Amino acid sequence: MTGNLRPVPTPPDETAREAGNDNTPLVESTTLVADTMYCGTCMITIEDTLNALPGVSRARVNLTTKRVSATYDPSRTSVETMIAALDGAGFPAAELIESREADADARDRDFLKRLGVAGFAAANVMLLSVAVWSGIGNDMSQGIRSLFHWLSALIALPAIAYAGQPFFRSARLALKGGRLNMDVPISLGVILASGMSVFQTIRGNDHVYFDAAITLLFFLLIGRFLDQMMRTRAAGAAANLLGLKASSAVLLADDGSSQRVSARSLKPGSRVLIAAGERIAADGVVEDGTSEVEESLITGESVPRPVTVGATVYAGTVNGGGALIVRATATDQNTLLAEIARLIDAAEQGRGRYVRLADRAARVYAPAVHILSGATFLGWLALGNGWEPSLTAAIAVLIITCPCALALAVPAVQVAATSRLMRRGVLVKAPDGLERLSEADTIVLDKTGTLSLGEPELVGAEGADRETLARAVRLAAVSRHPYSRALVRAAERRGIAVAPAEGVIEVPGSGLRLPNENAHEERLGAPGFVGESGTPIGTSEAGASVLAYRAADGQITRYSFIDRLRPDAAEVVTRLKQAGYTVELLSGDRQGPVAAAAAATGIETFRAETSPAGKLARLGELAAAGHKPLMIGDGLNDAPALAAGHASMSPAGAADISQVTADAIFQGQGLAPVVETIAVAKASQRMAIQNFAIAIAYNFVFVPLAMLGHVTPLIAAIAMSASSIAVTANAVRLKTKRLEFHR
């Protein structure tokens, strides 16, 4: 270990091997998501696990983003091997789907750079300005003051030109579009103040505003950066969730060999083997095999659909029964996903017209500022002053009204609100999501996967004692069918040891059989399969699904399952209703289960068997009646409705496209985050308005002073900092504040 802390560059023999080889080692890099890591030990375990794999040259964990970047030699290892190794080490991992995030990261860094430059310049200019202010009236000579002004100009002008670009660009875009936004008075104020200050410096006058201009930019950049950073973090966390759901698939080659590839690399025409319990990776047609497909994500239907050769299956659904061989169909315009994407596009256009609070304020504020400043200039001219003092006074008005506090008012609140929600597992993705969430007055819920957990649970075991259940579970343990797994879970909860029986045969679409020497072979499955008359998988009136078990002695017991509601569903619905919201249930599932769920949670208005277009139509009706619906759903069938709702939320288990469409994503078993999100959204709006009030109150004091020409650069600097700090401090309160929940 002597002197080996920093290893020497490539040892000679290594170089010879690498460079001397005719095919130099391939290097590819990838990013994996492993979102269960939370501490230094996890970090070391993950890095060591990956680094120990042959072919992995470097793995480095980022604990903040919960990602691992790895470089590897694709000829010696693969992403799938790395994922398998991490799974083995206890960290479920997935490859990150490439997105626009790289851009967002670059934008974050860009803002930070500008912030650094503005901070440096602001500090140094302020240093010089304070010297000048304390020198006025003392013994500071004209020459020294002039020198200080020139130095300020030298530091401030390049910094303003660089750090102000985001504002100048946005202002130019707004003006081009014939609009006024907050950035127009900001840019105008900064540019005029700088120009005027250069002029005053040349003339050797007292008042220059370089410090005001650069400090203003510094404060505003902080607001913008916080805003941007929160959004990048939320988007990154959302991308992690999606990445973890992206599946791999077993691709069958023509020669019969199979290979595990990522689902994204599938092409139309690929033949894919889908094992029981696996998520189907692409839309396709079944070529071989019989099974049941659990399609609640698409249709909202909680009972699996039997499929056989020739049937169409959709990406994202789960193969519940036997293995299937599927030929992927065209992934272009004709897929279900594309159809739903079109509905989403159409629905989102309606929402694009939404105008944010800050922009609404800017529409009033920006013209007011310009009029005030213009009036000051004309007033001073009319009173017989020269154009120079008139312009100085007008610029002072622009600087004072420059909406420093106003531009911080909303971002500061949003950062406080989104970070509070993030701690509670809610990711707010849409920039204007909080505003729209706070305005909702009607809550529209989907059933399967949203109000319910989307997985069956054993609710009744008719005539089954503990021993019979234990025997039935021996069969169920072999299968990955949702009902079998539910039976196993129920047995485990009752403390029954689960040991799979040997020799169980799975009959896709029917059930499980265990041949023996007795008169009756043991069977678990649909009542008809087991020997009772009945439907394929029986469904009772209350919406429960029924399985039957025939023991070796011929005795038959029945087990019923329902899709269990989220533990706090009824409580959350009650709280929403008490707070004055109208709650509706809109489901693609059958009448029975939907009615049962509505009754259990106390929702009076519900609709069953609603198609995606039907959901969209219902939201349209609500909007036409003047309501602002908040749509909460998870399925592919909810995605258009999520886009059409005034605001929307999705649970973390939702279909990819729903998560992308929703304004906010909530994690965990309960529905309570919905209440918290609405409460925080409302509080954030109240606080944004409070902040506007603070900013405007401060203007009421200082604008008259500025119009009268009493605002010196010193007063401008103090007023600006004080109001910015006031609104930020007010916003920070939201992080810990106790919130009441009402409409």
Place this chain on the structure above:
Amino acid sequence: MTSLAWLIPAALALGGLGLAAFLWSLRSGQFEDLEGAGWRALQDRPLTGPGESEQAKRTDATD
């Protein structure tokens, strides 16, 4: 007042140094993982920085 002749350049140079250090640390990825960096400091093994590569691992392995 002659002190200004060196005080002002000194102040600017110090500030500039700070800015340069900030931009350097930004570029070299020091802000990428603020949570993980704290844990890494506690790790009891040879350092591998963000920029280090395969050789580090190979040398470790052959030790």
